[in-house]
Amino acid sequence: MEIVSLGQPVRGEEVAVKGERTYLRDFVPIYVGGKSYGRLWHHLGITERKRSEEALGEVKEYLENLINHANAPIIVWDSSFRITRFNNAFEKLTGLMASEVLGKKLDILFPDGSKKDSMNLIQSTLAGERWEAVEIPIQRVDGSYRTVLWNSANILSKDGTKVDATIAQGQDITDRKQAEEELRKARDELEQRSRRELPSY
Numbered sequence: 001m002e003i004v005s006l007g008q009p010v011r012g013e014e015v016a017v018k019g020e021r022t023y024l025r026d027f028v029p030i031y032v033g034g035k036s037y038g039r040l041w042h043h044l045g046i047t048e049r050k051r052s053e054e055a056l057g058e059v060k061e062y063l064e065n066l067i068n069h070a071n072a073p074i075i076v077w078d079s080s081f082r083i084t085r086f087n088n089a090f091e092k093l094t095g096l097m098a099s100e101v102l103g104k105k106l107d108i109l110f111p112d113g114s115k116k117d118s119m120n121l122i123q124s125t126l127a128g129e130r131w132e133a134v135e136i137p138i139q140r141v142d143g144s145y146r147t148v149l150w151n152s153a154n155i156l157s158k159d160g161t162k163v164d165a166t167i168a169q170g171q172d173i174t175d176r177k178q179a180e181e182e183l184r185k186a187r188d189e190l191e192q193r194s195r196r197e198l199p200s201y
Contacts, residue, residue: 073148073170076155079126079163081106081119093148093172095141111139125166128154135173146174 067074067085073093076085082105086098094109101108110118118136125131131152139145148170155165 070169073172074167075170076165076167077106077122078165081122084165085167090170093140093146093170094138109138111137111145122166125152125154126163128163130154131168136170138170146172147177149173 067087070087071089073090074085074087075083075090077083082103083101084103086096086101091097106122107115107119114137121131121134121136131150134150134152136148136150137145138148150168150170152166152168154163155167156162157164
């Protein structure tokens with residue numbers, strides 16, 4: 001009697017001919033007396049998994065485009081305060097390219113005079129704190145800085161026990177702050193002039 005033996009399993013993935021079903025195909029070569037006589041096939045339906053992967057890919061692409069092309073500066077940092085996302089608007093704000101800052105510590109973005117205070121605010125996000133209208137100055141490559149109003153949200157670990165990352169969106173309010181300061185100075189000057197011109201009795 002000739003001995004039937006099986007070879008090593010071979011795994012592949014392809015779309016079935018009928019319909020749009022997707023299968024994970026496994027087969028094992030069949031040998032009789034050392035000669036190949038065909039294959040033993042096993043099909044595992046993975047249509048739903050493939051659809052989920054495709055849907056997830058579409059959502060990811062949508063979010064990537066949303067972040068990259070948003071008008072507002074958006075940044076993401078991990079629990080080690082290293083920059084993991086840096087959108088186009090942030091590049092315009094700072095004059096830095098994403099490739100120059102990804103993987104680097106956040107403190108490279110802050111002026112020396114406010115770096116410590118800014119990092120203290122950022123460290124509070126690890127405890128789960130969210131920002132709502134927090135002012136943090138950002139330094140540009142030319143040495144100037146912009147005052148940015150930040151909102152943030154935390155991205156939790158799968159078990160929800162710790163903060164894995166923080167995403168923050170900013171609004172450049174530098175021009176508004178300067179206009180407010182000029183208005184305040186003009187008002188103070190007007191008040192002083194009025195007091196000087198008032199007759200004394």
